[in-house]
Amino acid sequence: WINIEPLRVPRCFATFYVMFDSLYLIGGAGKSLKNPAITESIDTIDVWDAELRVWREFSKITIARHNHSTSSI
Structure with missing residues (x-):
């Protein structure tokens, strides 16, 4: 294991996808920017x-x- 920079946006329930030499973190759920007491889906990759x-x-x-x-085919 190595230490790396933290995610731009902390999240859970995302998918992690490896394609060629790249690592992608897709969607997930995290604290709302408008109201941190609420968890909402994230729209970024x-x-x-x-x-x-x-x-x-x-x-x-x-x-x-x-x-x-x-997934991919």
């Missing part, structure tokens, strides 16, 4: 930048989701 050793936003998803799955 973050990717691990191995060169800079940080998480960065890769893209937005149309509908925020948590407790979902990902």
